Amino acid sequence: MIPTPYSLRPVKYNILKDPKLINSSLYMLNQLQDTDVLWLRDPFAILTLNETVDLQISVDQFNGKQWSQKNPINTGFYMVRSNNKTIALFDEWYGQRNNSTGKKEQDVLIELMKKGAFNRLRLRVRFLDTNYFSGFCRDSRDANVVSTVHANCCKSIRAKVIDLVTVIHDWKRFKDPSRNKTIEYRWSNHSACKNSWLS
Numbered sequence: 001m002i003p004t005p006y007s008l009r010p011v012k013y014n015i016l017k018d019p020k021l022i023n024s025s026l027y028m029l030n031q032l033q034d035t036d037v038l039w040l041r042d043p044f045a046i047l048t049l050n051e052t053v054d055l056q057i058s059v060d061q062f063n064g065k066q067w068s069q070k071n072p073i074n075t076g077f078y079m080v081r082s083n084n085k086t087i088a089l090f091d092e093w094y095g096q097r098n099n100s101t102g103k104k105e106q107d108v109l110i111e112l113m114k115k116g117a118f119n120r121l122r123l124r125v126r127f128l129d130t131n132y133f134s135g136f137c138r139d140s141r142d143a144n145v146v147s148t149v150h151a152n153c154c155k156s157i158r159a160k161v162i163d164l165v166t167v168i169h170d171w172k173r174f175k176d177p178s179r180n181k182t183i184e185y186r187w188s189n190h191s192a193c194k195n196s197w198l199s
Helices: 019-025 084-097 105-114 157-175 191-196
Strands: 031-033 037-039 055-059 073-080 125-127 133-135 148-150
Touching (some): 055 133, 073 105
Antiparallel strands (some): 037 148
16 A cells, blocks of 8 residues: 655655665655754655655755756755656666766766756656755754754765764754844854865
């Protein structure tokens, strides 16, 4: 039995390492994320449950247009509506990924999008605002609304861990009732990730 669209069950691990699992999982799951994403709030309040939207995906830099394929996607967080179009996308994506030596899965998906796969498959894709689905490439401007933080734009796992721990400390500081709320809140710099590109 195939569940109704958007049965909201978060995945706690990265199932994208096994293409067979992802294809069979699309019949049951529709929310996927990397393991380097922190959930600060429930993101489902911001995601649309509109059945005409096939894929909602995070971006490195949001251009202000949620339907624009000019947004630089990343695969840190996405929600997929299980249907024949998205199953075809994942079949094509993982078929090409397995034949793309040296490319990350994200690079293969970007290439597919640029070559028109989203349009050819008639996918309706919503690109998520970094104000709500933040990352190290672009911090959310508003800690009052941010839902997730992705350790993107970072070269090493060690640097990701250091900077994600800093985000947790920032979050605790933000949530502290004694914090001076008249001063604009700012996230700490992602220094470890920035420096990871220098070595």
